[in-house]
Amino acid sequence: MVSDQDKNKFIKCLEEITALLIKTDPAGLMSGCPEDEYDPEACRILVTITKFKLKEEVIREISRDFKDSLGISNVGHIIGEEVWKIKEKYEI
Secondary structure, X not given: OOOHHHHHHHHHHHHHHHHHHHHHOOOOOOOOOOHHHHXXXXXXXXXXXXXXXXXXXXXXXXXXXXXXXXXXXXXXXXXXXXXXXXXXXXXX
């Protein structure tokens, strides 16, 4: 069972990942799309940072996910450092 403290940590982390995606808009979706457009990608990034322990793995998986889902290359290299900082901040 996940504690309330851990739930709050994951919620805050997800909020920061979503804000990062909206700010960087790697797929160019924010022009005319709702603010929740990147929610699926943010959720997958949260899963990725809980699953992988090395920064290079996280960056590789983010890039792979965006390539597979949206056909965009190198997103991990664009946002990977910031995602890693979020991971470290929340000790995930």
